Amino acid sequence: MYFLAAEGGESTHNPIIPLWQEVVVGSVAFAVLCFVLMKFVFPRMEQTFQARVDAIEGGIKRAEAAQAEANQLLEQYRAQLAEARTDAAKIRDDARADAEGIRQDILAKAREESDRVIQAGKDALAAERATIVRELRAEVGTIAVDLASKIVGESLADEARRKGTVDRFLSGLESTGAR
Amino acid sequence: MFGQANVLAAGQAGFPPSVEDFYLPSILPWGAHDSYWFTKITAMVWIAVGVLIIFFLATYRNPQLVPTKKQWFAESIYGFVRNNIAVDMIGHAGVRFAPYFTTLFCFVLLTNAFAIIPFFQISPNSHIAFPAILAIISYVLFNYIGIKQHGFVKYFKNSLIPPAPWYILPLLIPIELFSTFIVRPFSLAVRLFANMFAGHMLLLVFTLGGFAMLSANAWLAPVSVLSWVMTIALTFLEFLVICLQAYVFTVLTASYVQGALAEEH
Numbered sequence: 339m340y341f342l343a344a345e346g347g348e349s350t351h352n353p354i355i356p357l358w359q360e361v362v363v364g365s366v367a368f369a370v371l372c373f374v375l376m377k378f379v380f381p382r383m384e385q386t387f388q389a390r391v392d393a394i395e396g397g398i399k400r401a402e403a404a405q406a407e408a409n410q411l412l413e414q415y416r417a418q419l420a421e422a423r424t425d426a427a428k429i430r431d432d433a434r435a436d437a438e439g440i441r442q443d444i445l446a447k448a449r450e451e452s453d454r455v456i457q458a459g460k461d462a463l464a465a466e467r468a469t470i471v472r473e474l475r476a477e478v479g480t481i482a483v484d485l486a487s488k489i490v491g492e493s494l495a496d497e498a499r500r501k502g503t504v505d506r507f508l509s510g511l512e513s514t515g516a517r
Numbered sequence: 518m519f520g521q522a523n524v525l526a527a528g529q530a531g532f533p534p535s536v537e538d539f540y541l542p543s544i545l546p547w548g549a550h551d552s553y554w555f556t557k558i559t560a561m562v563w564i565a566v567g568v569l570i571i572f573f574l575a576t577y578r579n580p581q582l583v584p585t586k587k588q589w590f591a592e593s594i595y596g597f598v599r600n601n602i603a604v605d606m607i608g609h610a611g612v613r614f615a616p617y618f619t620t621l622f623c624f625v626l627l628t629n630a631f632a633i634i635p636f637f638q639i640s641p642n643s644h645i646a647f648p649a650i651l652a653i654i655s656y657v658l659f660n661y662i663g664i665k666q667h668g669f670v671k672y673f674k675n676s677l678i679p680p681a682p683w684y685i686l687p688l689l690i691p692i693e694l695f696s697t698f699i700v701r702p703f704s705l706a707v708r709l710f711a712n713m714f715a716g717h718m719l720l721l722v723f724t725l726g727g728f729a730m731l732s733a734n735a736w737l738a739p740v741s742v743l744s745w746v747m748t749i750a751l752t753f754l755e756f757l758v759i760c761l762q763a764y765v766f767t768v769l770t771a772s773y774v775q776g777a778l779a780e781e782h
Contacts, residue, residue, distance in 0.1 A: 383595045
């Protein structure tokens with residue numbers, strides 16, 4: 339010390355040369371600081387950061403899931419609604435078609451019935467007319483023969499029957515009338 | 518030593534301030550000039566370590582997902598170094614270095630801050646021993662990381678051989694060797710040490726200069742006041758330097774680690 343002081347005037351310390359005692363103290367102190375902070379404090383901060391990130395991301399994920407579910411439900415309801423509308427329209431169309439069908443059926447049946455009735459009437463009339471014509475023919479023949487018998491004599495009846503005179507006459511009459 | 522004794526005898530501080538003003542008498546044994554185990558400087562180092570440990574353990578004893586104010590403060594210090602230095606410089610792999618970088622940053626910042634905190638008023642980092650320790654740790658750290666990442670040979674090949682034409686390599690390799698493996702720890706240590714040393718010296722010059730002028734001639738009193746106003750202004754400058762140097766030391770360490778981790782030169 340004295341030697342250095344004597345040589346270098348006032349300066350006994352060189353600020354560029356570290357004091358070994360300070361190196362030792364500084365190393366130990368900094369090692370203690372590093373040990374405590376790097377073992378007990380900063381890893382826990384990292385954990386807390388991670389937990390926070392997880393919490394936030396978890397929240398976002400949950401919200402996204404809820405949103406997705408809501409959207410899915412909405413889609414489902416919309417699909418169901420559309421289906422119900424289609425069903426209703428189909429039912430209406432069916433009912434309309436059914437009603438039309440029934441109407442057509444009833445009309446057809448009524449027409450058929452009326453045709454049937456008319457036909458039956460016509461048939462009956464024709465049959466009646468045929469009967470009347472047949473009866474009249476027989477009666478007219480009989481009456482004519484009777485009248486002729488009365489006029490000509492009784493034997494004529496057999497003769498007329500034998501020769502078909504009356505029929506011939508009547509046919510002649512008919513053909514004349516037709517002509 | 519004699520100068521200091523004279524100053525004490527005369528009842529006034531010496532002017533101009535010298536290197537000896539950085540080496541205060543030891544506390545235990547009291548007043549000794551050749552004992553360095555327990556001085557104001559080492560006491561401040563222990564105080565810094567104690568304050569940081571107590572602060573972080575107290576604020577992070579019971580961490581909550583939704584932080585309290587103190588917890589938020591501690592987290593934002595770590596978050597600042599982690600995101601703005603470690604991850605910014607190194608990328609995602611930097612997260613594993615964030616605890617060391619934060620410890621380093623806090624230690625340098627607080628020991629620097631003693632330079633302007635009343636009654637401390639000198640930074641332990643104005644003694645080169647402490648910056649030197651931190652620089653050696655950074656040096657060992659980045660070399661260890663590099664060797665672990667690439668293997669010994671590939672790491673030195675990466676660091677020493679830049680992608681340049683072969684004929685320029687004889688020039689570049691010595692430069693790279695010098696700048697990466699020799700200059701780095703010195704520049705790191707000396708930058709921090711010199712800043713704190715110079716800052717303390719400046720404050721001493723203006724504070725003691727005021728007293729020197731006052732005692733030399735009463736008519737110089739207005740200049741003394743100006744000198745002390747300058748001291749206050751320089752204290753603000755010193756505050757800037759304190760924060761900046763803590764940041765720079767950490768960023769450079771991160772940058773060296775990044776360089777060691779990088780695939781190519």
